[in-house]
Amino acid sequence: MASSSARAYPREKSLWLFVVPSALVVLGIQLYPVLYAVYLSFFDYHIGQSQPRFVGPDNYLALLGQDRVWASLRTTVILVASSLAVEFALGLLLALGLYKLTRGARLFSTLIFVPYLITPVVAALFLRWIFAARWGLADAVIASFDIFPPDWLGSPVWAFVTIIVADVWQFTPFVMLILYAGLQGMDEALLEAGKIDGASGPRLVWHIILPCLRPQILFVLAIRLMDSFRTFDSIYVLTGGGPGTATETLTMYTYALAFKQLDLGRASTLGVLTMLIVTGLTLMIISLMYRRERGAF
Amino acid sequence: MRRLLGQPLVVFLLSLFALFSLTPIIWAVLISIKQPADAFAIPPKLFFEPTFRFHYEIWAERRFVEFFANSTIIALGTVFISVPLGTLSAYGLSRLESKMARSYLMGLLVIRMFPHILLLIPFFIVARSLSMIDTYPAMIAAMVAINQPFTVWLMRSFFLEIPRELDEAATIDGCNAWTTFTKVILPLAKPGIVVTSLFSLLLAYNEFLFALILTGSNTKTLPVAIAEYGGEDLNYWSLSAAGAIGIMLPILLFMLFFQRHLVRGLTIGAVKG
Amino acid sequence: MTQQRETKSGLSRRTILGAAGTLAASAYGFGARAQEMNVRFVGERYPALEFYVKKLQSALPNVKVTADLMPNAPLKELQTITLSSDADSIDIMLGNDLTIANFAQNGWLEPLDEYIAKHKDEYKLDDFAKTAMSSASFGGKVYGLPVLTNTQLMAYRQDLFEAKGLKPPTSFEEYIAAAGALNSPSVAGTVMTLKGDGVLNEGHWYLNALGDGWFDANKKPVFNSQKGIAAIETMKSLTRFAPRGYTANGNDESTILFQQGAAAMGMQWLTRTAAMDRQDQSKVIGKINWAPPPRGGQVVVADTFAISKFSSRNKDTLFRLLAATLSPANQREGASLACPTRVSVLEDPELRQRFRYYNVLVPALDKGAIFPKFAEFKEVSETVTRRVLQAVTGEMPVKEALDTGAKEAEEFLTRRGVYK
Structure with a gap:
């Protein structure tokens, strides 16, 4: 390790030149806008009427005092936590199932993988046609037996569940795939040793398989956490944040502030707050990953 | 473990989930080839006279060809800019071992976490002041930027798999950093480039939030167009189902064709961080 | 050539x-x-x-x-x-x-x-x-x-009304009674179209027929007046007879409900009336009739x-x-x-x-009401209607929801410099 870095040293400068173009893009088109948004968050800025007016921390104070913000934070957290939990549990079960299959694993993994490849807006539409009141597949099938199913998209609680189902439907395949790949890379001798020690079923999973999969588990959790925090497409299509504000997440509310009310100051403020929350949470997971898997970095 | 539960049970459970995965898609296909009167029937009709009228109408008469062209231009534009930039950067970073390189990589990871809505607001303001709303470059620039951190991390994992001894041998043979990269390393990284391009393509083709704001009547992409159909209008059920299927099919077939590469891209991320 | x-x-x-x-x-x-x-x-x-x-x-x-x-x-x-x-x-x-x-x-x-x-x-x-x-x-x-010109009419199933010996309602009491009498698991007593802007349009009727409207001449909120609260309470009470999914129903969904014979009554945009008699879509051709909404005050745009x-x-x-x-x-x-x-x-x-x-249109137009005529109404209505929906679905008590909405509206309009 040390010797190779010593040899690489003289070329370090020229190697950095490779990084420069991409770094300029990242700095110019990603970092600068974020800093600009942070700057805007201290202004009362509404397109169409006034000039930006410096208001200090007023936007932050006003938003933190709004129950709509707290409600959307709560919605976001519950949404992320529940879909993460369900996706992980299902994904793990499916991966174990695939691993156990003696034949046909490839076929099943391909079939189950399909939803992950669909454009999210289209995926949400597909589910809308399942859950649409009365004419959707779910209702049509259930109502054929003269049973009247719940209001999937119209009642606050069920709308929420439907959004989670949508996320689970589309992203469980991703979790499954990663964990399955981890299982395939696992040392079978460990399993055999566990069996000789008399471990079985859940104990085997808990004590041997899960520890082996740690890097994959942390990876899927980190990725899904980042991505589900910014879920937008499926909510926009399925419920638009409704009924009322029942499925309005931080992203949805920020969107409404920015592009329905054109209140760019407050929208930036809410965006910054979201960023702080997501970054905090994800860094927590990454530091876990980093501590355990120092070598990988 | 492998004999813990019977095979039939595992097969049954997996089939059940596969059914769960595929039902919405099959249902949508059925809607798209049913007459509206059949589509709304209760109980659902399984046997009916199929029609491809709506598929024809949505592409030929409802401008979906145009939206598809917009989507393609934006997706390819993104791939052709993002992947070369990311590949260069990833090579540099895969061979650098300084603290600074490591911090830069961590920085990229943090940027990957930013909520998109936060980026969108300044993008909107800047694009607005440059009169670039509803133009291809605005949307492509946004996609390239969003895509960079992931592209760099992914390509770096591939470069890490190429032994450094090759770089060193090339240097001894008289190559400088650039020729080492182009003549020796790049050819070996081809599979990685394929994978990274696939992911960039998928991301740009699927993108909705940015397209909703940065594109307009001239540059509207397929996801935005279809959301305008199926989002509300049950009257346009069959038509929007036809549109949705049409959007899904090309990318799905393409991606299934390259499935091996995709899976490799996903899992290499999990192992290398 | x-x-x-x-x-x-x-x-x-x-x-x-x-x-x-x-x-x-x-x-x-x-x-x-x-x-x-x-x-x-x-x-x-x-x-x-x-x-x-x-x-x-x-x-x-x-x-x-x-x-x-x-x-x-x-x-x-x-x-x-x-x-x-x-x-x-x-x-x-x-x-x-x-x-x-x-x-x-x-x-x-x-x-x-x-x-x-x-x-x-x-x-x-x-x-x-x-x-x-x-x-x-x-x-x-x-x-x-x-x-x-567009307005909402009260659409009703003439055949169902006649079968029960009912007359098209001219007051809210009659409206509620008729909706209750005709409501069944397969036919909704009244459609309600409360997705997105729907709340604005439908709430408009209740607030103008029974309440004091949305805002007064000085752009101060009045939807939370005593009468306004009673109006939204009435709206809430009618949700008992609304079809499942009414909060997620837009005009298209409500139109289809009528066409498929799954609704007995309800507010309907004039531009949707022609669809009731369309051969290829409707199962209720000739069975739907229209009347001016009870007490008027419905939206005219x-x-x-x-x-x-x-x-x-x-x-x-x-x-x-x-x-x-x-x-x-x-x-x-x-x-x-x-x-x-x-x-x-x-x-x-x-x-x-x-x-x-x-025949219905001309008297209906006479008694209809337009939206408050100020530029910020478009944006402020977005926050207000959310509160109205929360009131109607019982997520929040009606008075509390409307008062909160009024407070938010005033704060919003103040920031926009409307009150000067």
Whole structure:
């Protein structure tokens, strides 16, 4: 390790030149806008009427005092936590199932993988046609037996569940795939040793398989956490944040502030707050990953 | 473990989930080839006279060809800019071992976490002041930027798999950093480039939030167009189902064709961080 | 070859219209390409407008109109984003009372007074109904040409009412009683259309019929007055008889419920009435009748064609395009789909006879109520209607929800500098 870095040293400068173009893009088109948004968050800025007016921390104070913000934070957290939990549990079960299959694993993994490849807006539409009141597949099938199913998209609680189902439907395949790949890379001798020690079923999973999969588990959790925090497409299509504000997440509310009310100051403020929350949470997971898997970095 | 539960049970459970995965898609296909009167029937009709009228109408008469062209231009534009930039950067970073390189990589990871809505607001303001709303470059620039951190991390994992001894041998043979990269390393990284391009393509083709704001009547992409159909209008059920299927099919077939590469891209991320 | 023929016939029509005769003649020298003009239109997607878009596309020779039609919510977003960016990718658009006021105040629309004065005689522009013109105006200027007047009627299933010996309700007590009597698991007593803007339209009726409306003349909220709270309580009590999914139902969903025989009564946009008798969609042909909503106060709006300030096309041509589209002949033809805005067409006895809804329309229009006429209403209504929906679905007690909404509305309007 040390010797190779010593040899690489003289070329370090020229190697950095490779990084420069991409770094300029990242700095110019990603970092600068974020800093600009942070700057805007201290202004009362509404397109169409006034000039930006410096208001200090007023936007932050006003938003933190709004129950709509707290409600959307709560919605976001519950949404992320529940879909993460369900996706992980299902994904793990499916991966174990695939691993156990003696034949046909490839076929099943391909079939189950399909939803992950669909454009999210289209995926949400597909589910809308399942859950649409009365004419959707779910209702049509259930109502054929003269049973009247719940209001999937119209009642606050069920709308929420439907959004989670949508996320689970589309992203469980991703979790499954990663964990399955981890299982395939696992040392079978460990399993055999566990069996000789008399471990079985859940104990085997808990004590041997899960520890082996740690890097994959942390990876899927980190990725899904980042991505589900910014879920937008499926909510926009399925419920638009409704009924009322029942499925309005931080992203949805920020969107409404920015592009329905054109209140760019407050929208930036809410965006910054979201960023702080997501970054905090994800860094927590990454530091876990980093501590355990120092070598990988 | 492998004999813990019977095979039939595992097969049954997996089939059940596969059914769960595929039902919405099959249902949508059925809607798209049913007459509206059949589509709304209760109980659902399984046997009916199929029609491809709506598929024809949505592409030929409802401008979906145009939206598809917009989507393609934006997706390819993104791939052709993002992947070369990311590949260069990833090579540099895969061979650098300084603290600074490591911090830069961590920085990229943090940027990957930013909520998109936060980026969108300044993008909107800047694009607005440059009169670039509803133009291809605005949307492509946004996609390239969003895509960079992931592209760099992914390509770096591939470069890490190429032994450094090759770089060193090339240097001894008289190559400088650039020729080492182009003549020796790049050819070996081809599979990685394929994978990274696939992911960039998928991301740009699927993108909705940015397209909703940065594109307009001239540059509207397929996801935005279809959301305008199926989002509300049950009257346009069959038509929007036809549109949705049409959007899904090309990318799905393409991606299934390259499935091996995709899976490799996903899992290499999990192992290398 | 065909191209040439089109050019010639186009030219001759143009000459007959007498518009820009010399310009056309000089342009002729440059060939067909030089005079072809591409115009981009954005608007809402519903049957009547699809009809007018077809007319728009053939209204003037050598003007090619590309239409982008979508539901109301995304339309407003697209218009707001494009216009606020001064982008010229929209030339002409569909507006309504709310958006015309809002966009006009922001300086995004081209005032049309001059063009109207110039082309008044040629296109008979004096013929438009005063109420419709006022929907297209803001701050003393005209910003649009009204395409159609729209209002909500009370649609009801005549056969079901007769079977139970009921008369169409004329009061809310009767409305509630009828909804209760006709409600069953398979047929909803009353449709409610509360997705997105639906709350605004339907809440408007309750608040104007039973309450004091949304805002007073000083733009202070009054929807949370004593009577306003009672009005929303009434609305809430009717949700018992609403179909499942009513909070996620837009106009399309409610229309289908009626067509499929799954609703007994409810508010329905005039532009949706024709769909009740459509052979290929409806199972209740001839069974639906309409009456003015009890106590009136239902929403009355006009959808209008407007021109973007930022369009780089010749605005005079754009105006003539709109005016030609709204010719008496076209409006007469479109009367089967929507209420015309020209007095001469409205009062045509032959049309009154032909379309069933006409008998109800005139008394209904008399008793309807327009939206509060201030630019910020479009945005403030977004927050307020959320609270109304929370009240109606029982997520929050009615009084608390409306009071919170009023507080938010006042805070919002204060920040916008409305109270000065």
